[in-house]
Amino acid sequence: MKAIEVRNLRRVFRATIGVVRRKIKEIVAVDDISFEVYDGELFGLLGPNGAGKTTTVKMLTTMLIPTSGEARVLGLDVVRSAEALRSRIGFVFGGERGLYWRLSGYDNLRYFASLYHVDPAVSRKRIPYLLDLVGLSDRGQEKVEGYSRGMKQRLHIARTLLHDPQVLFLDEPTIGLDPVGARELRQVVRNLQAEKKTILLTTHYMFEADALCQRIAVIDKGRIIALDTPEGLKTYVKDLAVIEFEVYGVPSNVLEQLRAQPYVHTVSVENRDQKQALLIHSPRGSQAVPDLLSMMNGIRIGNVIVREPTLEDAYVRLVGGEA
Amino acid sequence: MNLKTLRDYGRVIFYAAEMALRSNLTDSFVLFGILVQPIIIALLAFWMLGDRGGEYIIFVVIGSGMTGLWTSCLFISGNSITQERWTGTLELMVSTPTPVSVIVIGKILSNVLQSLASMVLSYTLAIVIFGYVPTINQPVLFTISLLLTILSYACFGLLISPVFVLNPDVQRLQNGLEFPVYVLCGFMFPIALLPGWTTPLSYILSPYWAARALHATSSQWNGLGEVALSWAAMVALSLIYLMLSSLLFKRLLRRARLDATLNIQ
Ligand SMILES: Nc1ncnc2c1ncn2[C@@H]1O[C@H](COP(=O)(O)OP(=O)(O)OP(=O)(O)O)[C@@H](O)[C@H]1O
Ligand SMILES: [Mg+2]
Numbered sequence A: 001m002k003a004i005e006v007r008n009l010r011r012v013f014r015a016t017i018g019v020v021r022r023k024i025k026e027i028v029a030v031d032d033i034s035f036e037v038y039d040g041e042l043f044g045l046l047g048p049n050g051a052g053k054t055t056t057v058k059m060l061t062t063m064l065i066p067t068s069g070e071a072r073v074l075g076l077d078v079v080r081s082a083e084a085l086r087s088r089i090g091f092v093f094g095g096e097r098g099l100y101w102r103l104s105g106y107d108n109l110r111y112f113a114s115l116y117h118v119d120p121a122v123s124r125k126r127i128p129y130l131l132d133l134v135g136l137s138d139r140g141q142e143k144v145e146g147y148s149r150g151m152k153q154r155l156h157i158a159r160t161l162l163h164d165p166q167v168l169f170l171d172e173p174t175i176g177l178d179p180v181g182a183r184e185l186r187q188v189v190r191n192l193q194a195e196k197k198t199i200l201l202t203t204h205y206m207f208e209a210d211a212l213c214q215r216i217a218v219i220d221k222g223r224i225i226a227l228d229t230p231e232g233l234k235t236y237v238k239d240l241a242v243i244e245f246e247v248y249g250v251p252s253n254v255l256e257q258l259r260a261q262p263y264v265h266t267v268s269v270e271n272r273d274q275k276q277a278l279l280i281h282s283p284r285g286s287q288a289v290p291d292l293l294s295m296m297n298g299i300r301i302g303n304v305i306v307r308e309p310t311l312e313d314a315y316v317r318l319v320g321g322e323a
Numbered sequence B: 001m002n003l004k005t006l007r008d009y010g011r012v013i014f015y016a017a018e019m020a021l022r023s024n025l026t027d028s029f030v031l032f033g034i035l036v037q038p039i040i041i042a043l044l045a046f047w048m049l050g051d052r053g054g055e056y057i058i059f060v061v062i063g064s065g066m067t068g069l070w071t072s073c074l075f076i077s078g079n080s081i082t083q084e085r086w087t088g089t090l091e092l093m094v095s096t097p098t099p100v101s102v103i104v105i106g107k108i109l110s111n112v113l114q115s116l117a118s119m120v121l122s123y124t125l126a127i128v129i130f131g132y133v134p135t136i137n138q139p140v141l142f143t144i145s146l147l148l149t150i151l152s153y154a155c156f157g158l159l160i161s162p163v164f165v166l167n168p169d170v171q172r173l174q175n176g177l178e179f180p181v182y183v184l185c186g187f188m189f190p191i192a193l194l195p196g197w198t199t200p201l202s203y204i205l206s207p208y209w210a211a212r213a214l215h216a217t218s219s220q221w222n223g224l225g226e227v228a229l230s231w232a233a234m235v236a237l238s239l240i241y242l243m244l245s246s247l248l249f250k251r252l253l254r255r256a257r258l259d260a261t262l263n264i265q
Helices: A053-060 A082-086 A105-115 A120-133 A149-161 A179-194 A206-212 A230-237 A252-259 A285-295 A311-318 B003-025 B028-052 B054-087 B089-094 B100-130 B139-160 B170-184 B196-203 B206-218 B224-259
Strands: A002-017 A023-038 A042-046 A068-073 A089-093 A167-171 A198-203 A215-220 A223-228 A241-247 A266-272 A275-282 A301-307
Touching: A002 A053, A002 A198, A023 A053, A023 A068, A023 A198, A023 A215, A023 A223, A042 A053, A042 A206, A053 A068, A053 A089, A053 A167, A053 A198, A089 A149, A105 A120, A105 A149, A105 B003, A120 A149, A149 A179, A179 A198, A179 A206, A198 A206, A206 A311, A215 A230, A215 A311, A223 A230, A230 A311, A241 A285, A252 A266, A252 A285, A266 A311, A275 A285, A275 A311, A285 A301, B003 B028, B003 B100, B028 B054, B028 B100, B054 B089, B054 B100, B054 B139, B054 B170, B054 B206, B089 B100, B089 B224, B100 B139, B100 B224, B139 B206, B139 B224, B170 B196, B206 B224
Parallel strands: A042 A198, A042 A215, A089 A167, A167 A198
Antiparallel strands: A002 A023, A002 A068, A215 A223, A241 A275, A241 A301, A266 A275
16 A cells, blocks of 8 residues: 655745845746655655755645645545545644744643544543653643753654554654754654554655665655665665865865866765865775875865765765755 | 534634633733723723713723724734744644634634623723713623624634735735724714715624624614614624635635745745
8 A cells, every 4th residue: 555645746836036126936846756655664755955845745744735746645635635634644844833832732732632633531641641752741731932942843743643643744853953852753753653654754864864764765956866775775876985085175166176077976065063074976986086186286185085885975976966 | 514523623612712812811912902901991981981971981882892802803813823824833723624714713702702801891990990880771682792792703703814824914904904894883983974885884794783782782772673683684694704704714725725825934
C-alpha cells in the first residue's frame, strides 16, 4: 500500500514586488514533482532553503491548493477529499508558531483535542501520556510563553499525536534545537516509526536524513533531483574524492577559476568557527592537490585533507555546491 | 449531521468560548474595552440624562449597549482571525476536521456574552450610584428579546467574519462597517429619519430587529404584534446568516488556500 502518492505536483506563488510600480512576479515553489511513500515508511525530503519542502508539505496537509498535478494521502485526494483526510493526518512545522502562548501546554492540547473530535474521556488519558512522551510532564501546567523553543517544538509533536494519525508530516522538526534536544527529538521520531506510522520528514541536514530515513528525495529549486536510499545516494559520489582546504577567506575569482577546471566537480565553502573549509570534489583525489594549490597562490591555507565522500558530500554535489 | 458531530461541535464552541474569555482576561487592552469603558459610558449617560426620566434612560442604555455590542462583535471577531494568522494558528485551525465557522461561533458568542455581562454590570453600578431605577415595561418579553439578540449578533458576526480569512485590509473594513450598521439598525435614533431607500437595508440586518424588540419591550411598548414580528425576523435572518456564512466560509477558505493567505510569510 502507498500512504502518499504525488503526481506532477506544482505550486506557483504570485508575489507583488516593488512599492511604487507594482509588478506581479511568479515564483515556482514546487515544479512538477512525483514520488511515493509506502505504508510505514520514514521518508525524507531533503533540500536547501527555499527548495519547496514546506510548500510540498502544506499541499499534502490541505493548507495549500496545488496549482496543478495531484496528490493522494491514504488514498484520499488532498483537494477533493481534504475534509475526510484532515482527521487522519498530523503535521508539525518546525518553529515556535502555531500555539496559544497565553494558555498552558495542557490547555493547548485539550483545545486541539476538541478540534480533532477526540472524546474527552480519551483525551484525559492521552494528554498526560503524550506530555510524558515528549518530556513535558512536569511543565504541562505552565503557560507556553515561558517554554523554551525546544519545549514548544515538542509540544507540537504531542499536539499532532492527539488524534493518533496514521500519516505524519514533520517539517524540519529539529530546527533551532540544541544538539541534545535534536537528538531526543530524533529518538521520538524513531519511536513513532516503530509504532508503524508513515512519516514524511523534511530537513536540510543530510546526517539527520541519513540517520532516520529509509528513502530520501533530494529537492532543489522545486524539483526532485534524486530519490534513493541513503546507500544509493552515496554511490553518486563514490567515484569522487573530497579535498578539504582549511582557509581564511577565498576571493570569488579564485572560486570561479577552481570551478572551471574539468576535473573539479563541485566547489563549496563551509563556515567553521574562525575559518572556512573549502571543499572540492574531484575524481583525481590527491593528485589534484598541487594544481589546485597553484591556483590559490597568495591565499592563507591551513590543513589539507583528502578523504572519502560522505552522504553529506553526495548532497552537496546534488545541489550544486550551494549548501 | 448526527448526534456525535453535534456533541463534538458543541464541545469546540465551549472550548473556543472559554479560550476567548481567558485570552481577553489576560489582555489589558481588551480588558479596558470590556470592563472600564462601559462603566465610564454608563456613568456619563446617567449623569447627563438622569433628570429626563426613566424611560429615556432605558432607551439610551439600550441604544448605547447595542452600539457597544456591535463594535465589539465587529472588532473582536475580525481581529481574532487576524491574530490567529499572526500566531500561525489560523492555518492549523483550518486543517482540523472542525469547520472554522464552528470555532468562530464560540469566539463570537463568548465575546458578545462578555460585552453584555460587562454592560449589565456597569448599569447596575450606575443605578446603585445614582439611585435611578430604569423601568422595563415587559421584563419577561425583554429577557426573551435579549436572548434572541445574543443569537442575532453571533450569527451576524459569523456572516462577516469569513471575509477576514482572505486577509483584506481588516481595519478599513471594520471602520467602514461600524458606523453604517449602527445608523441603519436604529440603535440611537429611529430609521424613519433616514432616506426611504435605506429601509430595506435595515430590514435585512438582524441587529435592527434586535434593537426594535429591546426598545419595544422596555420603553416603547406597542403591543405584542410588533415584538413577535421582530422575534420572527431575528430567527429567520439568523438562520439565513448561518447558511450564507457556511457557504462563504467554504468559498473564501478555498480562495485563501489558493492565494496562500492563511499564514504570514
Ligand atoms: N506564500 C508565499 N508567497 C510567495 N512565495 C512563497 C510563499 N511561500 C513560499 N514561497 C516561495 O516558494 C519557495 C519555496 O519555499 P518553501 O518554504 O517551500 O521552501 P523550503 O524548502 O521549505 O525552505 P526552508 O528550508 O527555508 O524552510 C521560496 O522561494 C519561497 O520564497
Ligand atoms: Mg521550510
